[in-house]
Amino acid sequence: MDKDNVKRFDVAIIGGGPAGLNAALVLGRARRSVVVIDEGKPRNRVTRETHGFVTRDGISPGEFRAVAIEQIRAYPAVTFAPDTATEVSGADGAFRIVTAGGEAYEAKKLLFAVGKKDGPLNIDGLAEVYGRSAFVCPYCDGWELRDQPLVVIVSGEGAMHMAKTLAGWTSRYAICTNGPDGLTDEQREELAKRHIPLFDAPIERIESKEGIVEHVVLQDGQRVACSGIFFAPTLQAGSDLPRSLGCELTEAGSLVINEFGGTNVPGVFGAGDAASIKYQAVMAAAMGSLAAVGINMELLQEAWDKA
CATH class of the missing domain: 3.50.50.60 (FAD/NAD(P)-binding domain)
Incomplete structure (x- = not known):
């Protein structure tokens, strides 16, 4: 050159x-x-x-x-x-x-x-809702989803962190760990005490309409209704x-x-x-x-x- x-x-x-x-x-x-x-x-x-x-x-x-x-x-x-x-x-x-x-x-x-x-969004249907009703940061997008039924897709210590954090925006949320939860018995007891549902079955797909999530469908057949998602990318x-x-x-x-x-x-x-x-x-x-x-x-x- x-x-x-x-x-x-x-x-x-x-x-x-x-x-x-x-x-x-x-x-x-x-x-x-x-x-x-x-x-x-x-x-x-x-x-x-x-x-x-x-x-x-x-x-x-x-x-x-x-x-x-x-x-x-x-x-x-x-x-x-x-x-x-x-x-x-x-x-x-x-x-x-x-x-x-x-x-x-x-x-x-x-x-x-x-x-x-x-990295790759390895959950079927996540790409269709990412940025519209699925987000990674409650401080950035929690206000828009306040008081709505939400699902948090994360496991291990991240699950406990998000459980405590998201409580500032809504009390209506469940945790889907998409496989083994990586939690201790004590941590599971903490979630149960606060009536936070915990699902450890792998996720089959995310169902949505026009970019707004409606259900997280698990491989064991359970369907978790929600209008928003937070996940760990x-x-x-x-x-x-x-x-x-x-x-x-x-x-x-x-x-x-x-x-x-x-x-x-x-x-x-x-x-x-x-x-x-x-x-x-x-x-x-x-x-x-x-x-x-x-x-x-x-x-x-x-x-x-x-x-």
Whole structure:
């Protein structure tokens, strides 16, 4: 590739969700040249609304991104590249990113805001209700399902956590563990004491109408009526590029970062769902802001030391 065609920036942000966009906003206002490389396939695109984000409550993910990009365009040093980053190489001060579209970028600092990706939804009928009446976070979507009959699909300690959490929104819910429940006798007694039904038969399918769940059908023939579902998704790292650079990851596939988003690889930062298990838009945006400050601080210090 002709080196003269390489576009050079202070910072390359891979991922254009709340974390990447907020980082771009802060860096743009700090007068940094930034490229945001994003394929336009966020994990939350299946949902209708974003919640828990003050001034943005109820906005659709698509509108959220459109408003953010419009506001960021007020800072001309920020460039948006609708593309997929496929290769990353180099080191602090001279990273190189190549995209599926054949573009090449160089940047002094690199921010991974690549989020997470859903693994296969291995329950028949779950894909049809995901984002419409089946969700993963009560803090994001519990209000809309308040006081309704719900099913929680999760086992083990996750079942106990969700049982306690969901009680803030409704008292009408059952737990379907889709196989062995992974609970202790004491935990089962806790659920029974609170009249929380527990079903450990594998799930046959989810029945719904126009995206609204009606029954969770178990392989033993039982049908659990409900109008909403919360479930524990199987998540994967949003990209293998951080690993290719040697970034440290947790068992859950999250980047290990410091308070300003820095990873173990000098010049490489992480933010949002890529570096957290708290999957809320407002938290991702806040992490993006902190990472942007961390990146700008490093660039300022480097310039200061060279003077």
